[in-house]
Amino acid sequence: MSQPRTVILIGAGHVNLYVAAHAEALIERGARLVLVDPDQFWYSGLATGMLGGMYESAEDRVDPRALMEAHGGEFIQDWVETVDVGARRLRLAGGGDLAYDYLSVNVGSRVNVDALPGAAHDPTVWSVKPICNLWKLRAHLESRFRTGKSPRVAVVGGGPTGSEVAANLKALAKRHDIDMSVTLITRGDRLIKEAPAGAARGLHRNLRRRGVSIRTHTPIVRREGRSLIADDGSHIDADIVVLAMGLEANPLVRQTGLPTHSTNGLRINAKLHSIADQRVFAGGDCATMEGFDLPKLGVFGVRQAAFIHANLLASLEQIPLIEYEPQKRYLAILNLGDGTALSTWGPLWWNGRSSMWLKDFIDRRFVEGYRRQYDTKANQRR
Numbered sequence: 001m002s003q004p005r006t007v008i009l010i011g012a013g014h015v016n017l018y019v020a021a022h023a024e025a026l027i028e029r030g031a032r033l034v035l036v037d038p039d040q041f042w043y044s045g046l047a048t049g050m051l052g053g054m055y056e057s058a059e060d061r062v063d064p065r066a067l068m069e070a071h072g073g074e075f076i077q078d079w080v081e082t083v084d085v086g087a088r089r090l091r092l093a094g095g096g097d098l099a100y101d102y103l104s105v106n107v108g109s110r111v112n113v114d115a116l117p118g119a120a121h122d123p124t125v126w127s128v129k130p131i132c133n134l135w136k137l138r139a140h141l142e143s144r145f146r147t148g149k150s151p152r153v154a155v156v157g158g159g160p161t162g163s164e165v166a167a168n169l170k171a172l173a174k175r176h177d178i179d180m181s182v183t184l185i186t187r188g189d190r191l192i193k194e195a196p197a198g199a200a201r202g203l204h205r206n207l208r209r210r211g212v213s214i215r216t217h218t219p220i221v222r223r224e225g226r227s228l229i230a231d232d233g234s235h236i237d238a239d240i241v242v243l244a245m246g247l248e249a250n251p252l253v254r255q256t257g258l259p260t261h262s263t264n265g266l267r268i269n270a271k272l273h274s275i276a277d278q279r280v281f282a283g284g285d286c287a288t289m290e291g292f293d294l295p296k297l298g299v300f301g302v303r304q305a306a307f308i309h310a311n312l313l314a315s316l317e318q319i320p321l322i323e324y325e326p327q328k329r330y331l332a333i334l335n336l337g338d339g340t341a342l343s344t345w346g347p348l349w350w351n352g353r354s355s356m357w358l359k360d361f362i363d364r365r366f367v368e369g370y371r372r373q374y375d376t377k378a379n380q381r382r
């Protein structure tokens with residue numbers, strides 16, 4: 001049997017949930033496996049549907065402690081504050097530190113709220129990350145609806161997330177029979193610029209038909225009072241602002257001192273470890289793979305997960321690591337909140353109820369697949 005070694009999983013994102021769910025293989029090789037996360041896993045695939053009232057918050061969450069413990073590992077509910085790669089130790093926000101032999105860093109991304117002056121300390125400004133914000137925003141809006149109030153909402157960012165959020169804000173208001181003003185603002189000349197032009201036009205029509213005002217060519221430069229100020233000085237009134245201007249890597253990865261790409265994350269190679277430290281694996285939104293410009297989407301973390309698990313095993317056994325190659329195309333499905341969804345796959349796109357059925361099937365299966373693992377173990381113990 002090899003020497004006992006400690007593998008620490010930082011962040012219960014898509015990669016580390018998979019590693020936790022396959023912990024036995026690492027433990028059998030003598031590893032101590034510890035997962036550290038301050039919260040539950042909130043799944044972004046169901047998140048905008050949750051905002052729009054289609055799903056409840058419990059349907060969107062996985063309990064990382066229950067998953068980790070069901071597979072024989074340890075869970076610590078805390079933030080990792082710093083990582084000292086020289087000493088191979090990390091410090092927890094709650095105090096204390098942990099030594100490691102290998103790390104899997106999967107701490108996700110954030111919206112840089114500081115990029116919009118006036119936004120950071122304004123309680124009327126919401127960010128789409130962390131995902132639990134969308135649940136809190138729904139609760140906040142519903143409490144205002146109950147008093148008969150209908151706030152004016154502006155969503156900044158015309159990418160897939162901003163578009164889905166705008167669509168589902170309308171859906172939430174409709175469920176409550178409220179006519180809520182929703183404005184979707186983008187600096188670009190169209191919505192979802194990475195998608196085929198026809199898909200973007202269809203999305204634009206859908207949103208307009210449902211009463212979303214769309215402002216293109218409108219870079220927002222600051223939040224002032226109850227207005228958003230555009231670069232031409234024009235004001236857009238908004239009682240509530242939702243920021244969906246794009247995701248950047250969690251700043252923890254910069255703190256490690258390992259090579260990073262400014263906002264894209266820890267630089268990793270095809271073996272999915274840091275280009276400067278083979279003991280530090282990383283995946284999902286907090287990492288950026290040399291030679292690729294991958295969008296910050298959960299689908300990549302999901303694919304990387306099995307490779308990081310395999311390479312942690314290979315590292316423990318001191319055998320050659322395997323290499324991951326990202327897929328060139330991926331299926332993206334936007335929940336439009338009206339019972340339909342817009343699917344894109346490379347140059348192809350289609351929308352309608354069948355797209356929504358497919359998205360619901362894929363996303364529920366993902367979350368329920370994890371939940372079933374600890375529910376089954378708990379039932380077996382009874």
Ligand SMILES: Cc1cc2nc3c(=O)[nH]c(=O)nc-3n(C[C@H](O)[C@H](O)[C@H](O)COP(=O)(O)OP(=O)(O)OC[C@H]3O[C@@H](n4cnc5c(N)ncnc54)[C@H](O)[C@@H]3O)c2cc1C
Pocket residue numbers: 010011012013014015036037038039040041042044045046047048078079080081106107108109128129161250252283284285286296297298299300301333
């Ligand atoms: C509204 C919205 C909808 C989206 N919809 C889709 C979609 O339909 N399909 C898709 O592919 N992508 C979607 N995305 C993108 C997707 O959310 C991200 O790409 C994905 O969540 C990244 O996963 P991850 O595994 O990197 O990290 P995450 O799933 O974000 O997990 C990171 C984890 O790290 C933890 N963490 C953070 N900091 C620390 C720390 N210091 N110490 C310990 N733990 C920490 C967090 O608590 C969290 O649990 C959407 C994004 C948004 C905002």
